[in-house]
Amino acid sequence: MSTDLTSSAPPGDPTDLPPGDTSGDTPGDSDRLDRGVLMIAGVVVLGAIMSILDITVVSVALQTFQQEFDATAADVAWTMTGYTLALASVIPLTGWAADRFGTKRLYLMAVGLFTAGSVLCAVADSLSTLVAFRVLQGLGGGMLMPLGMTILTRAAGPHRIGRVMAVLGIPMLLGPIFGPIMGGWLIETASWHWIFLINLPIGVLALVYAMVVLPQDRVEPSETFDWVGMLLLSPGLALFLYGVSSLPEHGTFLAAEVAVTSTLGLLLVAAFVPWALHRNNRHPLVELRLFQNARMTVAVIAMALFAIAFFGASLLFPLYFQQVRGEDALGAGLLLAPQGIGAMVTMPVAGLLADKRGPGKVVMVGITLVTIGMAMFTQVGADTSYAYLLGSLFVMGLGMGGTMMPIMSSALQTLSDHNIARGSTLMNITQQVAASIGTALFSVVLTNQIKASETAAAFLGLNSQLSQAGGEQAAELRAQLEAIAPVALPELADAFATVFIVGTVLVGCVLVPAFFLPRKPPEEPVDPTAMIGH
Secondary structure, X not given: OOOOOOOOOOOOOHHHOOOOOOOOOOOOOOOOOOHHHHHHHHHHHHHHHHHHHHHHHXXXXXXXXXXXXXXXXXXXXXXXXXXXXXXXXHHHHHHHHHHHHOHHHHHHHHHHHHHHHHHHHHOOXXXXXXXXXXXXXXXXXXXXXXXXXXXXXXXXXXXHHHHHHHHHHHHHHHHHHHHHHHHHHHHHHOOOOHHHHOHHHHHHHHHHHHHHHOOOOOOOOOXXXXXXXXXXXXXXXXXXXHHHHHHHHXXXXXXXXXXXXXXXXXXXXXXXXXXXXOOOOOOOOOOHHHHHOHHHHHHHHHHHHHHHHHHHHHHHHHHHHHHHOOOOHHHHHHHOHHHHHHHHHHHXXXXXXXXXXXXXXXHHHHHHHHHHHHHHHHHOOOOOOHHHHHHHHHHHHHHHOOOHHHHHHHHHHOEOHHHHHHHHHHHHHHXXXXXXXXXXXXXXXXXXXXXXXXXXXXXXXXXXXXOOOOHHHHHHHHHHHHHHHHHHHHHHHHHHHHHXXXXXXXXXXXXXXXXXXXXXXXOOOEOOOOOXXX
């Protein structure tokens, strides 16, 4: 039987618990989240806010980057792609590094790296240096979420994971909604530099807070590093995600840049699987033997399907408000607020119910509400009432608050202490890959739907020209837009409605794995890797 010598402390050792936390004595002795766990949750949420907001905040600055650096849309897209690829490359290393060096030390390093990268991005004087510093940001940001999940799960114990995951879910669900609002406001009122500088005070606060609150690491560095796994999995994920992220630009899987890179990435990931499962490989970079745990397997499938639908559809809502209803980035972001409000209403209740009754019923109800809200958007037109749209988003938000984090808590509740870091790493890889696939998929479907309507495509083309025109040319373009708008806008709305049908079907598919999630409180943690080598 394999023994992990690198976990931060034995699961029941009260000396490794934060101040005020008594959950380590006997699981379930203290059901409520005490002061110690809440303080640790504050540290983790700060880090998650920086990492998640940064992805969506930058998305609204792409046009500004084009003008600032006199670059093409494809060039400035690397400010997003570089960050995503760095994020994906470093996530697989997090589980090993957390066990090897300790979660507190690694968390401090990740926050420091992300904050330093943010400051450097703010002072970048060329597009190439900005992309390079975004990669540095991604290396730090990629570790923050899996580390945060590991720290919170260990602090709370298996019987309170649902509630602490609900706390962590706040930035995960609200980031994509409020990121564009913050980004648009900072660019309009200050400059693009401030979308990065805003991370400096948050990062410094997070560093000081973490140093004071997080318990000291107690590790015995004896676990070997899986060099072969790193050479297979990290570049494999990066190549696959690069290929997928290139898909919207080319519009087809057959484009060489898409097909070659994504296929090569998949081959490297596929080669990692037998290596990770080999009986002599006791410490693979990502512990695939966790799939011997049925709850983990079902949760991973549910998370993958939900992330594809949720993050893919998240792209559609602001685009609909901007392209069909004529809202600016800030206005579109504000109109998404009901989704965040709905999530905040249900998230705490969903976390409590997931702990008390198991996540199965909670997730089923959540997915049903998301499906209803998404289905309402399949009926959108060019003049659909805002009350209907905002009500749909609120219903969807209610469902989201009861979906993502209960799925994650279902996966982590039954893992033994030394497998928590590996489990959170696996869930974060799943989420990142699925989110990239969803974004690319929905972008391609929407683009093809718009191309099917010559009038709608012409309308968007004229709009794009208008954003860069001035004087008489701008007046002429506005006249052309007004002339074709009565025909173009309904056709454009129909294109969005069709893509929302795809989103509705994908969200509905999550009901299948959700049906198999447990409907009772978690049992004692198990170790699916305990028989390695036997």
